[in-house]
Amino acid sequence: MVAGQKKLVAVALVMLCGASLVRLVHAQAPAPARRIVSLVPALTEMLFAIGAGPQVVAVSSYDDFPAEVKKLPRVGALLDPDLERILALRPDLVVTYGSQTVLEAQFARTGIRAFSYRHGGIDTALQTLRDLGMATGQSAGAGRTIRDIRSQLDGVRARVKGRPRPKTLLVFERQPRTLQGLYVSGGAGFLNEMLTIAGADNVFADVARESVQPSHETLLTRAPELIVEVRATGLLAPAEAREEQGTWSALASIPAVQNGRVHFLNADYLVVPGPRLGLATEALARVIHPDAYK
Amino acid sequence: MVIRERLAVTVGGYGALALLTCAVAPLVGSTPISFSRVFDRSIPFADNVDAQIFFIARMPRVLAGAVVGAALASAGVVLQALLRNPLATPFTLGVSAGAALGAVLAIAMGAAATLGPLSPVPLASLAGACVAAAIVYGLATRPGRPISTSVLLLAGVTLNSFFSALILFAQYMADFAETYRTVRWLMGDLDVGSFGAVGATLPLLMGAFAIFALLPSSLNLMSVGTDVAATRGVDVGRAQRLAFLGTSLAAGAAVALAGPIGFVGIVVPHLVRLMVGVDHRIVLPASALFGAAFLVACDLVARTVIAPIELPVGIVTALLGGPFFLWLLVRRS
């Protein structure tokens, strides 16, 4: 064995090295998930929006959008994820809440990938779309969805540009017939970001929290010019809407109450940082600047 | 000093304290208001922010704090005597658990029924309190015989556990928003926003106070021994039933108005006993007055200490109550 054999060995060695290199590269980039279980409704929406819908095999107890999820099996949610059912579906990716660390540890032992949901503002939601796209091999779809959202937001920005920005109270939680126990958006979080894009200033912009529970006194002091109540469900009948407006009339010195600028918005996409947040922002803008949408 | 003098001095002193606290509290808050503007008749009420803050936000709150504080403190005194146990609270016999269950169910079902100025959750919690009191009463009484206080205590504690389990279950089945709301309600909230809510519960509270006024002498005698009390002319069965009725009314109405605010019903009676002795004829009125001042002061702290964020008043009373108990224990040993 002399020159010819040496050449053969060299080529074989190169091919071997090359082959292992390729295998190494493939090991670093995991294969796109084929069977996905989602415990987080917002991310289920995202999965369907980016085109990974066919890869979703099960969803949480609280999922109801889009319509396709109605046919899918349910596996629990934040407090009660059904590990056995999830494992029986043989997923390769499970979308979990960030706090479900025990569950994620269990998946790690079985070799299932966990995608941990982080709650944050609009940028976080867009980043989550990007990450989901990579994890499911739908980067193109993710890119499209992100571009759509961005253009919706830009559209809203354009419409409300230059208009006076009312001091707004954004209420996302309230018990019927009383102003006790109000939860409103503070100066942080995606609700606040949507409000800002929609052309209004948050009356609690100086409070760096996502949610604030104002007392009657604080409401009177802050004196918002516009009040928007967003609800996920429960469309108010006209009689109920009038009663709830009446509840606000107790605080008659608030400009929003005096000028009749108390609005109620009902839609599930309003309180969830999902792919329809562009739609949500537009809905807010229509209420804040109705004349911009004539 | 003779009892007559002691009673006059104590009621006078604590009464003055309560009045002073209630007079000062509405003037202080996270927003500075001008007293002259508040009472300036030339500004229409709907435009007068200072007046709205004073009459809508602060006055009802101070009034609610005063009546709830008085109710919880006096109910605490009476129950401690009835059960012959200095660790009893107005919530020991299950009334607050019943009220909490009522509130949780109202929140979970999105109840919207109102009765006058009472909104759905206070209404439901009042109903829950009544149900709990009725169950405990039914378990512990036999016609014509005095109530066995050990059965009463057991019934109350059992009901507390059972209802707490039901509350946990309801919270587990509810969604985030409802659970959040329930937890918030359980911390107590004096921000009632209108005199109407206070007015609605006032008849119940006045009824409770009227009942309490009949009891102090009997409580003294019964706390030495129920048989001996009977031989000294006390109708023990009647006094026990009245005590139970009065404390259920007081605790139920207080919880319906402001949620379950803890520690007032146990800290105030003990503090007052340290200052005025153990004769219930003095301790009961003094506790009611001191309880009013105490809760109004705690609420003042709660709404100003980290403004614009407000602490639930139950947290302030707990923060004061916990170290107080430690101190009591250390003192005893």
Next chain:
Amino acid sequence: MALTVTHLDFSYSAFALSDVSVSVQRGSLTGLLGPNGCGKTTLLKLLSGVLRPRHGEIALDGRPIAGIPRRALARRLAVVPQETHPAFDYSVMEMVLMGRHPHLGAFQLEGPADLAVARDALDATGTLHLAERPYMTLSGGEKQRVIIAAALTQSPDVLLLDEPTASLDLGYQLEVAALLARLNRERAVTMVLATHDLNLAASLCDTLVLLRDGRVLLQGPTRDVLTGAAIKQLYNVDADVEFHQRAGHLTVVPVRRA
């Protein structure tokens, strides 16, 4: 006749008093004697009106006590229980003043007259100097005397005592016995005491009622009733009953179980 019991029947779940008839003379010192579970304490509770009989009648100076209003009864009849455990830290004076309750109106507070009665009672029991002390800090003998003082402030005609010397040492036993004898003599208070202590009964009581298994075995003057045969029937104990010269009364010396 101060107290008369006629054909009384009463029962708890596992115990019964049957056909009990007792008469207590005004001004007498009557002892209720018997083994554990014979019904002494129950009979006292029935006499004081805390319990109601199923059949039969109890009368005070001829009037059935069932018909006497609670407060009125409390002004004439007081009880000294076996043990007193107040739930709160009352002072001696506060404990004693509670005895004035049946004499006060619904919202009435004690006045100088009531205070005088209380001080007098404390004085009679030799505890006046303890008036401002917390009750719970007293010794056993002092506590018992304060409780007797509290009963005295009710200004009763009849005093019922349940084992008044049970938890006291020898010295206090004699002291309380002497106190009761003096009160009976000086204030003409009729007394009925339930006791285990045969020698106490012998020294103090002029009349005895012997109870066994819920029935009256024997009743009458002490010297007639307190005999060796009676003690054997009551306790199944062989005992010598003799008049002790120096003590001045009958004494009982248990010898052996019969």
